[in-house]
Amino acid sequence: MYILSTSISRNVMVNRPRGGTMEKQYVPKDIEQKWQQKWLQSGTFKATEIFDKPKYYLLEMFPYPSGRIHMGHVRNYAIGDVVARFKRMQGFNVLHPMGWDAFGMPAENAAIEHGTHPAKWTYENIDSMRQQLQRIGLSYDWEREFATCDESYSRWEQSIFLKMFARGLAYKKGSSVNWCPDCQTVLANEQVEDGCCWRCHNLVDQKELEQWFFKITDYADELLDWTEKLTGWPERVLAMQRNWIGKSYGCEIEFPIVDTIEKIKVFTTRPDTLFGATFMSLAPEHPLVKQLVTAEQQEAVSQFVTQVERQDKVERASGENEKLGVFTGSCSVNPLTGEKIPIFLANFVLMDYGTGAVMAVPAHDQRDFEFARKYALPIRVVIQPEGDELVVEQMTEAYVGPGKLVSSGQFNGVEHESAKEKIAAYLDDRNEGRKTVNYRLRDWGVSRQRYWGTPIPIIYCDACGAVPVPEQDLPVVLPKDVELTGEGGSPLARHQEFLKVDCPSCGKPARRESDTFDTFVESSWYFARYACPKFSEAPLDKAAANYWLPVDQYIGGIEHAVMHLLYARFFTKVLRDLGMLDVDEPFAKLLTQGMVCMESQRCAEHGWLYPEQVVDGNCSLCGKPAEQGRNEKMSKSKKNVVDPNQLIERFGADTARLFSLFAAPPEKDLEWNEQGVEGCSRFLGRVWRAVTENLEVIATAEIPAVAEGTAADLRRKTHQTIKKVTEDIDGRFHFNTAIAAVMELVNSIYAFKAGQQQPGVLREALEAVVRLLNPFVPHASAELWELLGHAESVEAAGWPKWDAAALVADEITLVVQVNGKVRGKIAVAVETHRDAVEAAALADQNVQRFMEGKQLRKIIVVPGRLVNIVVS
RNA sequence: GCGAGAGUGGCGGAAUUGGUAGACGCGCUGGUCUUAGGAACCAGUGUCUUCUGACGUGGGGGUUCGAGUCCCCCCUCUCGCACCA
Numbered sequence: 001m002y003i004l005s006t007s008i009s010r011n012v013m014v015n016r017p018r019g020g021t022m023e024k025q026y027v028p029k030d031i032e033q034k035w036q037q038k039w040l041q042s043g044t045f046k047a048t049e050i051f052d053k054p055k056y057y058l059l060e061m062f063p064y065p066s067g068r069i070h071m072g073h074v075r076n077y078a079i080g081d082v083v084a085r086f087k088r089m090q091g092f093n094v095l096h097p098m099g100w101d102a103f104g105m106p107a108e109n110a111a112i113e114h115g116t117h118p119a120k121w122t123y124e125n126i127d128s129m130r131q132q133l134q135r136i137g138l139s140y141d142w143e144r145e146f147a148t149c150d151e152s153y154s155r156w157e158q159s160i161f162l163k164m165f166a167r168g169l170a171y172k173k174g175s176s177v178n179w180c181p182d183c184q185t186v187l188a189n190e191q192v193e194d195g196c197c198w199r200c201h202n203l204v205d206q207k208e209l210e211q212w213f214f215k216i217t218d219y220a221d222e223l224l225d226w227t228e229k230l231t232g233w234p235e236r237v238l239a240m241q242r243n244w245i246g247k248s249y250g251c252e253i254e255f256p257i258v259d260t261i262e263k264i265k266v267f268t269t270r271p272d273t274l275f276g277a278t279f280m281s282l283a284p285e286h287p288l289v290k291q292l293v294t295a296e297q298q299e300a301v302s303q304f305v306t307q308v309e310r311q312d313k314v315e316r317a318s319g320e321n322e323k324l325g326v327f328t329g330s331c332s333v334n335p336l337t338g339e340k341i342p343i344f345l346a347n348f349v350l351m352d353y354g355t356g357a358v359m360a361v362p363a364h365d366q367r368d369f370e371f372a373r374k375y376a377l378p379i380r381v382v383i384q385p386e387g388d389e390l391v392v393e394q395m396t397e398a399y400v401g402p403g404k405l406v407s408s409g410q411f412n413g414v415e416h417e418s419a420k421e422k423i424a425a426y427l428d429d430r431n432e433g434r435k436t437v438n439y440r441l442r443d444w445g446v447s448r449q450r451y452w453g454t455p456i457p458i459i460y461c462d463a464c465g466a467v468p469v470p471e472q473d474l475p476v477v478l479p480k481d482v483e484l485t486g487e488g489g490s491p492l493a494r495h496q497e498f499l500k501v502d503c504p505s506c507g508k509p510a511r512r513e514s515d516t517f518d519t520f521v522e523s524s525w526y527f528a529r530y531a532c533p534k535f536s537e538a539p540l541d542k543a544a545a546n547y548w549l550p551v552d553q554y555i556g557g558i559e560h561a562v563m564h565l566l567y568a569r570f571f572t573k574v575l576r577d578l579g580m581l582d583v584d585e586p587f588a589k590l591l592t593q594g595m596v597c598m599e600s601q602r603c604a605e606h607g608w609l610y611p612e613q614v615v616d617g618n619c620s621l622c623g624k625p626a627e628q629g630r631n632e633k634m635s636k637s638k639k640n641v642v643d644p645n646q647l648i649e650r651f652g653a654d655t656a657r658l659f660s661l662f663a664a665p666p667e668k669d670l671e672w673n674e675q676g677v678e679g680c681s682r683f684l685g686r687v688w689r690a691v692t693e694n695l696e697v698i699a700t701a702e703i704p705a706v707a708e709g710t711a712a713d714l715r716r717k718t719h720q721t722i723k724k725v726t727e728d729i730d731g732r733f734h735f736n737t738a739i740a741a742v743m744e745l746v747n748s749i750y751a752f753k754a755g756q757q758q759p760g761v762l763r764e765a766l767e768a769v770v771r772l773l774n775p776f777v778p779h780a781s782a783e784l785w786e787l788l789g790h791a792e793s794v795e796a797a798g799w800p801k802w803d804a805a806a807l808v809a810d811e812i813t814l815v816v817q818v819n820g821k822v823r824g825k826i827a828v829a830v831e832t833h834r835d836a837v838e839a840a841a842l843a844d845q846n847v848q849r850f851m852e853g854k855q856l857r858k859i860i861v862v863p864g865r866l867v868n869i870v871v872s
Numbered sequence: 873g874c875g876a877g878a879g880u881g882g883c884g885g886a887a888u889u890g891g892u893a894g895a896c897g898c899g900c901u902g903g904u905c906u907u908a909g910g911a912a913c914c915a916g917u918g919u920c921u922u923c924u925g926a927c928g929u930g931g932g933g934g935u936u937c938g939a940g941u942c943c944c945c946c947c948u949c950u951c952g953c954a955c956c957a
Contacts, residue, residue: 234876234877235875235876235877236875236876236877236951236952237876238876239875239876239952239953240875240876240952240953242875243874243875243952243953243954244953246953246956248956248957250957266957267956267957268957269956269957270957281957323955346955347955348955348957349955349957350955350956350957353956353957354956354957355957357957358957359957360957361957365957366873366955367955367957368957438956438957440956558951558952561952562952662884662885662896662897663884663885663897663898664884664885665885668878668885669950670884671883671884673883673884673898675883675897675898675899676883676884676897676898678898679897679898680897682897682911682912683897685911685912686912689912727888728888732888734886734888736884736885736886736896736897737885737886737887737888737895737896739896739897740885740886740895740896740897741895741896742896743895743896743897744895744896747896750913750914813892814892815891815892817891817892817937817938819937819938820891820936820937820938821938822892825892857937858937859937860891860937860938862891862938865891865892866891866892866938868891868937868938869937870937870938
């Protein structure tokens with residue numbers, strides 16, 4: 001199609017045709033639509049299991065269907081698409097699916113605000129977002145698409161739950177749980193950040209509730225061990241997971257309570273300091289507190305407990321750390337010294353770590369030290385460092401370093417590390433303690449008091465208890481006729497028809513579970529379901545799952561470092577143990593891409609301003625100067641956002657993709673920059689013209705095997721670029737340098753003036769550019785490939801290979817240094833002997849100048865690089 | 873406090889194994905073409921300079937013929953965890 005330049009928006013590069021011929025203009029909109037339709041119609045990216053062909057499974061974290069894509073999505077999916085297209089052109093059988101993490105609160109909130117049913121809202125958003133994603137030209141196999149709210153997905157999730165229930169991996173217990181009063185639901189520990197809800201950032205309460213849990217703690221060790229083997233994961237993600245699992249080796253010790261038969265269990269990593277335990281601290285919530293409190297301490301204790309409860313929410317989260325406590329009136333006995341030691345309640349002892357009780361060794365634990373000083377409790381040194389003597393009165397802080405035991409009876413003189421073993425063994429013999437391992441990780445609470453989630457397939461019967469819904473009755477479907485008001489908890493709990501059911505076991509009237517799953521359950525196995533999204537006999541088609549899994553490359557945001565990525569690893573191991581697949585880990589390699597950032601701007605009067613509301617540095621509403629804010633993550637609240645749809649409208653998807661990939665390496669934050677976008681658009685125009693302006697010249701040219709003169713230089717550049725781009729994409733993911741390399745080649749093409757005489761070399765260079773750019777800008781690449789006269793698609797043409805012979809130059813330039821400073825350059829033939837290289841270097845005039853009056857010490861020759869002449 | 877990572881021109885960034893620091897892009901300067909240029913093309917662009925060179929990758933030391941890269945000390949910043957017994 002030929003277009004007059006006047007009909008093109010000012011942001012699209014327009015080149016006035018030269019030499020009278022009218023070349024086809026680059027109009028992104030037209031060609032992008034054309035190729036997107038073609039790809040969809042011909043199923044270019046459809047994946048099929050070909051069991052003897054090497055596979056490559058590339059996955060980006062699927063989006064929540066909010067209705068609109070943002071630049072973070074564009075970046076995430078552009079990165080993934082480069083790899084998918086690259087691997088496909090390299091001949092891999094690529095699986096690159098897309099779907100929707102479709103359950104969750106925004107749908108319910110929309111229902112409450114606008115009266116739209118969550119299902120309607122969600123599926124409409126999905127339709128709209130699918131269209132937006134398709135406009136980016138991403139190479140998905142759309143036939144595998146599903147939403148996690150599809151009944152065909154819930155059904156199999158419920159089936160997995162039943163199998164976990166049968167194995168004891170899903171169980172119900174009453175416990176104190178994190179309750180978000182604003183979301184009106186329970187939160188997992190992982191979903192509480194600084195004491196606040198990860199979603200709405202409101203303060204979280206504690207509440208006693210009966211909840212379903214997944215026994216992730218059964219897998220704590222395996223999850224931890226594999227963090228050492230996931231070499232394709234960023235270290236910081238693994239570190240966060242190790243930290244979260246929090247495995248520590250230590251000892252469980254029983255302290256008898258004076259005048260009772262009860263004992264208090266403590267966990268300690270320092271049994272070597274047991275002789276120094278001079279008191280004991282309990283969490284205020286400890287179950288034995290009521291028994292321990294004496295009449296005279298009653299009032300002080302209850303006052304303290306209330307105080308801590310209040311402090312719990314506000315101050316504990318804010319990092320206030322004054323050590324506070326209260327005496328219970330009771331004492332216990334140090335099992336080694338036989339000493340009576342007082343039992344305190346302390347604000348710094350946490351009920352959900354260890355046993356909720358701590359033996360206090362003030363000389364060797366900083367918190368106990370501060371506590372002891374505050375309440376004038378005895379401090380006893382039991383570890384003496386080498387070459388120093390600790391004196392209690394002079395200590396200003398606890399000593400936590402190494403040393404030998406003192407004041408420790410038969411263990412005196414023992415080095416503290418080995419004392420840990422010896423004291424543990426001693427306690428074990430007397431049945432007063434034993435070596436244990438403690439984890440910070442708790443079981444995963446999955447019950448949510450929400451409507452828009454997967455129903456938990458359980459029925460409560462007065463006679464039979466919690467009875468699983470029989471497999472053949474699945475799925476348990478959400479009732480459509482619900483009223484979402486946002487008040488009084490889950491609408492399912494009020495929906496009589498949903499609740500009323502007969503017990504599958506005894507047939508008597510019973511009641512359905514009204515809680516739904518945490519939405520992280522859905523995202524814990526969706527990647528496996530993509531292997532067989534339509535399979536209707538089980539959650540997974542084992543053959544297909546085993547073929548595709550693990551995901552070779554997973555790409556997403558760092559914010560899921562602990563929650564999603566830990567749950568998904570856990571689920572994979574569960575599915576393996578249920579016999580549904582054979583892999584140990586879901587994601588062989590993980591890339592955590594950086595955020596998309598932009599400077600925020602605000603007006604003193606009108607608050608945050610959208611970029612288009614700032615004209616010449618002034619607020620367009622009042623004309624006052626706009627204040628430059630920080631460069632920070634694009635967010636609606638700060639209005640520092642670029643709408644991908646508008647961006648694509650103005651520049652085209654290829655430019656949007658190219659900039660996202662070129663401006664920064666994928667794992668770093670990307671600073672959005674309008675001029676940078678224009679630069680990328682300009683580059684595509686340059687590529688376009690390089691091809692279209694030379695079409696006639698190269699029309700009948702054959703690609704040569706050898707070339708001479710400047711043609712040989714271009715040919716070498718072409719093959720060097722093929723090599724560099726291949727290596728930069730493969731494994732390194734340095735897309736910015738890959739693109740830079742293609743830019744260099746394009747610059748060389750413009751500089752190549754012998755096109756008329758050597759059209760074959762020119763064609764080879766142009767075709768390399770078009771093919772190398774395909775993963776980045778697939779539409780322009782496809783169109784240019786067609787213009788170059790190829791009947792076969794550029795995708796089918798495959799990834800170009802470099803000719804090793806073409807890489808080698810006859811003559812190379814060596815740098816000549818004198819004492820490490822560059823003093824000259826010499827041109828030598830490639831195979832020149834070392835002696836000749838040295839001679840040539842020494843002959844250089846400037847080099848000689850710097851050697852004058854000095855004595856030659858030695859000459860270092862780095863083949864192909866440089867010569868360093870050392871003089872003194 | 874613990875853990876992970878980063879610090880390079882006016883800006884985004886490059887330098888893969890210790891071998892010409894600043895590729896590529898943005899911005900800026902000059903030129904060509906043009907009725908015009910916010911288009912395109914060409915050239916230049918780390919700092920200082922006596923134009924020869926000197927200096928230059930957060931700071932200081934070290935190893936080396938040679939250090940952005942390796943080692944030691946320090947500073948700054950980002951992220952995560954944080955009373956974990």
